[in-house]
Amino acid sequence: MPRKNYQRDPADEELILDLVRLGLDQDAGSVRQLGRQVLRKGRGSASDDFRERLGKLLLDSAGSTLRGAATQPLPIEDESLMPLVERRENPVAEQPILDPQTEQQLQRLVEARTKATELLEAGIEPPSTLLLTGPPGVGKTMTATSLASVLGLPLLTVELSALMSSFLGRTGHNLRRVLDHARSEPCVLFLDEFDAVAKRRDDVTDIGELKRLVNLLLLEIEDWPIAGLLVAATNHPQLLDPAVERRFDVVVDLKLPGFEERRSILERASERYRHDEPPSDTVLSACALAFDGQNGSFLERAVAEAARIAVLEGGSFAQGLSLLAIAHLDDAAPPESRERRSAFAALANEQLGMSQREIAELLEVSHPTVGKLIKEWQTGRKKDAGKQKQRR
Numbered sequence: 001m002p003r004k005n006y007q008r009d010p011a012d013e014e015l016i017l018d019l020v021r022l023g024l025d026q027d028a029g030s031v032r033q034l035g036r037q038v039l040r041k042g043r044g045s046a047s048d049d050f051r052e053r054l055g056k057l058l059l060d061s062a063g064s065t066l067r068g069a070a071t072q073p074l075p076i077e078d079e080s081l082m083p084l085v086e087r088r089e090n091p092v093a094e095q096p097i098l099d100p101q102t103e104q105q106l107q108r109l110v111e112a113r114t115k116a117t118e119l120l121e122a123g124i125e126p127p128s129t130l131l132l133t134g135p136p137g138v139g140k141t142m143t144a145t146s147l148a149s150v151l152g153l154p155l156l157t158v159e160l161s162a163l164m165s166s167f168l169g170r171t172g173h174n175l176r177r178v179l180d181h182a183r184s185e186p187c188v189l190f191l192d193e194f195d196a197v198a199k200r201r202d203d204v205t206d207i208g209e210l211k212r213l214v215n216l217l218l219l220e221i222e223d224w225p226i227a228g229l230l231v232a233a234t235n236h237p238q239l240l241d242p243a244v245e246r247r248f249d250v251v252v253d254l255k256l257p258g259f260e261e262r263r264s265i266l267e268r269a270s271e272r273y274r275h276d277e278p279p280s281d282t283v284l285s286a287c288a289l290a291f292d293g294q295n296g297s298f299l300e301r302a303v304a305e306a307a308r309i310a311v312l313e314g315g316s317f318a319q320g321l322s323l324l325a326i327a328h329l330d331d332a333a334p335p336e337s338r339e340r341r342s343a344f345a346a347l348a349n350e351q352l353g354m355s356q357r358e359i360a361e362l363l364e365v366s367h368p369t370v371g372k373l374i375k376e377w378q379t380g381r382k383k384d385a386g387k388q389k390q391r392r
Contacts, residue, residue, distance in 0.1 A: 017050075017053060084158060084162075084163055084174055084177070084178050085156050085157065085158055085178055085181060085182075086156070086157040086158075087154060087155070087156055087157075088145075088148075088154060088155045088157070089154050090149075090154075091145045091148045091149050091154070091155040092149055093142055093145035093146045093148075093149050094142065094146070094268070095146055096139035096142045096143050096146060096296075097139075097257065097261050097264045097265050097268070097296070098139065098143075098254065098257075098261065099255060099257070099258060099261060102252060102253075102254060102255070105250070105252050106143065106147070106252065109127055109130065109147075109250055110147070110150055110151065112126050112127055113126055113127070113151055113229065114151075116226065125226060126226055127229075127249035127250050128224045128225065128226045128228065128229055128230065128249060129221050129224050129229070129230045129231075129232075129247070129248045129249045129250070130147075130229065130230070130231045130232070130248065130249065130250045130251075130252065131194070131231075131232050131233075131234075131237075131245060131248040131250070131251045131252070132144070132231065132232070132233040132234075132252055132254060133233075133234055133235075133237040133251070133252070133253045133254070134235070134253055134254030134255060135235060135256065135295065136235050136295065136297070137295030137296055137297030137298060138254040138255065138256060138257070138295050138296060139254055139296050140192075140233040140254060141157075141190070141192065141233070142296075143231075143252075143254070144157075144188065144190040144231045144233065145190075147188055147229065147231065148187075148188035148190075148229075151188065151229065153186055153187050153188045153228070153229070154185075154187045154188070155187070155188050155190060156181070156182050156187050156188070156189045156190065157190045157192065158178055158189070158190065158191050158192065159192050159193060160191055160192065160193050160194060160196040160197050161193045161196040163175060163178070163196075163197075164196060164197070171197070171213065172212055172213055172216065175197065175213060175216065175217075176216070179220055182228065182230075183224075183225060183228070185228075186225075186227040186228050187228050187229075188228065188229045188230075188231060189228065189229070189230045189231065190231045190232075190233070191230070191231070191232040191233070192233050193233070193234065193235075194232035194233055194234040194240070195234045195235075195236045195237075195239040195240055197210065197213045197214070197217065198213075198214055198217055198232075198234075198240050198241055198244045214241050214243075214244065217244060218243060218244060218247055221244070221247040221248060222247050232248070237253075256293065256294070256295055257294075257295070257296055257299075259288055259289065259292070260288075262288040262291055262292075262294070262299060263284050263285060263288035265296050265299045265300070266279075266284055266287055266288055266291075266299055266302075266303060266321075267279075267284055269299065269300050269303035269304075270284075270303055270317065270321070272303075273303050273304055273306070273307035273317070275307070275310065275311065275317065276310070276316050276317055277316065277317075277318070278317075278318075279317065279318040279321055280318065281381065282346065282350070282377075282378075282381050283318045283321065283322055283347065283350075283351060285343075285381060286322070286325060286343035286346055286347050286377070287302075287321055287322065287324075287325040287343075287347075289339060289340055289343045290325035290326070290328050290329045290340065290343055290344070290347075291325065291328060292340075302321070302324050302325075302328075303321065305320070305324060306320035306321035306323075306324055307320065308320075309323065309324075318351055319351050319352060322347040322348075322351035322352060323351075323352065325343075325347055326344060326347050326348055326352070329343070329344045338373070338376075339380075341363055341365075341373050342373040342374070342376050342377035342380070343377060344359075344362075344363065344373075345359050345363065345370050345373040345374050345377065346373075346374050346377040346378070348362070349370075349374055356370040356371055356374070357370075
């Protein structure tokens with residue numbers, strides 16, 4: 001028997017709109033969820049006008065409901081009287097220097113948030129949850145702060161390890177209060193050290209309290225309001241319960257900076273700390289190579305230390321930075337790759353005034369070899385400069 005082609009009655013569409021409107025006015029989360037389902041399933045069958053009106057209704061109501069609700073008071077840990085949430089109304093942060101692929105992922109997230117109305121009209125929900133993974137010092141906190149700044153939302157920061165209470169049952173209570181506070185207004189909620197409460201539920205060493213916390217987080221992440229953005233960060237993604245990671249709309253893995261990123265981080269940080277002439281391209285490139293495998297936090301500290309050396313010892317900023325880079329290279333001395341040897345020789349000769357014979361003793365090579373290394377470095381920098389001009 002052939003299936004009957006069902007045509008939606010316009011009166012039914014008006015009924016659905018009225019139902020969703022009434023439900024949202026009464027703060028009925030289940031009706032809001034129904035509206036989203038109708039919007040998704042109506043693609044290809046419902047009229048464009050209906051889907052457009054429903055999408056705008058859902059988006060507008062998400063913001064107005066949160067704005068109209070009384071903001072929950074800032075949660076306080078009863079035993080210690082310390083705030084559980086750090087709040088920043090107008091966060092200002094530098095854009096994190098990330099690899100191009102990661103940068104593109106975050107730009108797509110921002111674009112989706114700024115064009116939320118268009119997405120809802122197409123039956124697609126804008127992302128409201130983001131998981132940041134990666135080793136320490138790669139810029140997870142800076143990324144969350146930058147997102148809040150770009151989106152024009154207040155930033156609420158929670159260190160989940162500090163939220164854990166020694167009183168049985170208090171941790172879940174604290175977490176619930178934090179989430180309720182963040183839900184009461186459009187904001188970016190940043191949950192740092194996320195693995196502290198979102199551990200695998202098959203971990204036999206954990207008590208039942210943590211398993212209940214995971215179940216709570218699963219529900220919260222899945223139905224986080226689209227007017228806000230929940231950002232969680234972890235240095236140990238392998239500890240997360242698999243079901244938790246799957247609930248996030250977007251997952252971004254922040255990697256250790258590559259050569260170009262290290263060079264850019266050093267250059268930007270140098271503009272803040274230096275008190276004399278900026279370091280040359282040769283110095284920045286050599287230091288970026290010397291600090292291979294280091295995170296952004298390490299590079300920031302190195303630049304700050306170089307500034308202190310320059311002030312206290314009377315040398316130039318470039319000399320202070322070069323001294324640190326050489327010391328770092330020398331910790332694994334002799335530098336294994338020829339390029340790193342070239343960087344070592346160039347910095348020691350040009351910035352610290354060391355003779356080629358002194359450098360030869362440090363690198364355990366012959367005097368003529370040092371001359372070749374320095375020449376190779378200078379030639380390589382000229383080639384790089386030529387390539388950059390061609391790109392421009």
